[in-house]
Amino acid sequence: MPAELIVALAALVLVLAALAFVVGLWTGHRRLRGRMEELHGRVASLHGDVGTLPDRMARLSGQVEALDGQVSEIVEAPLIARAMVHPRRVALVLNPIKAEADSVRQRVAAAVRQSGLPELEVYETTVEDPGQQMARDAVAGGADVVIAAGGDGTVRFVAEELAGTDTTLGVIPLGTGNLLARNLKFPLEDLDACVNTALHGTARQIDSIDIKVETTDGTTVRNTFLVIAGAGMDAEVMGDTRDDLKVKAGWLAYGEAGMRHLPGSRKEISVSLDGGAPQRRKVRSVMVANCGELTAGMDFVPEARFDDGLLDVVMLSPRHVGDWIRIAAKTLTKSRHKIPVMETHQATRCRVVLHEPMAAQLDGDAIGEVRSIDARVRPDSLRILVPASDVPDSAAAPTMKPESVPEEHV
Numbered sequence: 001m002p003a004e005l006i007v008a009l010a011a012l013v014l015v016l017a018a019l020a021f022v023v024g025l026w027t028g029h030r031r032l033r034g035r036m037e038e039l040h041g042r043v044a045s046l047h048g049d050v051g052t053l054p055d056r057m058a059r060l061s062g063q064v065e066a067l068d069g070q071v072s073e074i075v076e077a078p079l080i081a082r083a084m085v086h087p088r089r090v091a092l093v094l095n096p097i098k099a100e101a102d103s104v105r106q107r108v109a110a111a112v113r114q115s116g117l118p119e120l121e122v123y124e125t126t127v128e129d130p131g132q133q134m135a136r137d138a139v140a141g142g143a144d145v146v147i148a149a150g151g152d153g154t155v156r157f158v159a160e161e162l163a164g165t166d167t168t169l170g171v172i173p174l175g176t177g178n179l180l181a182r183n184l185k186f187p188l189e190d191l192d193a194c195v196n197t198a199l200h201g202t203a204r205q206i207d208s209i210d211i212k213v214e215t216t217d218g219t220t221v222r223n224t225f226l227v228i229a230g231a232g233m234d235a236e237v238m239g240d241t242r243d244d245l246k247v248k249a250g251w252l253a254y255g256e257a258g259m260r261h262l263p264g265s266r267k268e269i270s271v272s273l274d275g276g277a278p279q280r281r282k283v284r285s286v287m288v289a290n291c292g293e294l295t296a297g298m299d300f301v302p303e304a305r306f307d308d309g310l311l312d313v314v315m316l317s318p319r320h321v322g323d324w325i326r327i328a329a330k331t332l333t334k335s336r337h338k339i340p341v342m343e344t345h346q347a348t349r350c351r352v353v354l355h356e357p358m359a360a361q362l363d364g365d366a367i368g369e370v371r372s373i374d375a376r377v378r379p380d381s382l383r384i385l386v387p388a389s390d391v392p393d394s395a396a397a398p399t400m401k402p403e404s405v406p407e408e409h410v
């Protein structure tokens with residue numbers, strides 16, 4: 001090959017190599033520019049994302065708070081369920097001899113209609129059955145709220161059927177004493193407010209007390225009460241209060257009977273608390289209380305609370321008028337100071353043997369003479385609708401431990 005050709009070919013190769021280098025450089029530059037632009041775009045987008053970060057953090061924080069609220073609601077759900085009852089079907093157990101009976105029937109039926117609930121079922125009590133079968137029929141008919149409209153007796157018999165069940169008790173107090181309603185701060189003078197409470201009140205659990213008495217013919221009778229049961233003077237007064245005076249003078253009628261029964265002899269009893277050894281006493285009256293407010297705002301047993309899981313045993317042993325004055329002063333001043341003629345003890349169950357028969361009463365209803373009383377508290381056994389502003393839960397109050405009965409010579 002001639003030397004000129006070799007030089008020409010080498011020059012060509014060099015030119016081609018230079019061209020390839022230039023083309024490669026140009027292509028690489030373009031690719032780099034593309035990548036740079038892409039990177040720039042991504043940086044700009046990232047910058048935009050950083051800009052919206054505070055807003056997104058705020059949104060996330062809001063979502064966390066909402067979630068926290070939902071968790072709190074779930075935690076508090078049992079309390080809310082306790083406080084709110086939405087009746088599905090309401091029944092009324094009514095004592096038809098009460099003066100306001102017809103008015104109550106109409107008002108409750110109207111309130112039930114206004115609430116969009118199924119038509120009210122009404123069950124009237126009779127002399128033979130003051131409420132038990134009616135309450136059973138109401139529950140069997142599907143009622144989840146059973147309203148007892150009448151005196152403490154009607155409330156007691158309906159409560160006896162509802163205690164220990166999921167059915168809620170409503171109360172429309174139409175009696176003379178209205179002891180339970182008084183203790184739960186019902187607006188006794190306002191019938192419409194009581195009707196509203198019986199349907200839309202706040203639900204709370206209260207204790208009921210199971211009682212077993214042995215009558216003078218040896219029969220054993222079992223009942224439930226909610227306020228106070230007793231034997232002795234308290235029962236004599238309840239059994240001897242004139243009905244005509246009750247209508248005319250209300251609770252003052254009990255005062256009239258009380259004055260007549262003040263003089264009277266003390267009787268011997270034996271009391272045992274929580275299965276302890278029986279202790280002998282001589283009393284004018286022995287009572288078992290679930291709550292202690294009586295008529296006219298008299299708080300007879302200030303320690304007694306209807307949701308503390310305890311019953312309060314009260315023994316009155318006055319010898320003369322001076323002792324009665326001491327008891328009256330303690331009661332009227334709501335004093336917790338202990339006096340010897342008014343002995344009080346707390347327990348979950350008690351047995352009282354009356355060495356000679358004594359007249360007895362349950363929540364103000366005289367039940368005749370009995371030989372013994374056995375009482376046992378059923379804590380939180382009854383769900384009842386009460387006014388929104390009723391007395392606070394016992395959980396907030398100081399608790400008292402059951403104590404033993406000290407020895408005393410009588």
Ligand SMILES: [Mg+2]
Pocket residue numbers: 207289290291304305306307308309310311312
């Ligand atoms: Mg109690």
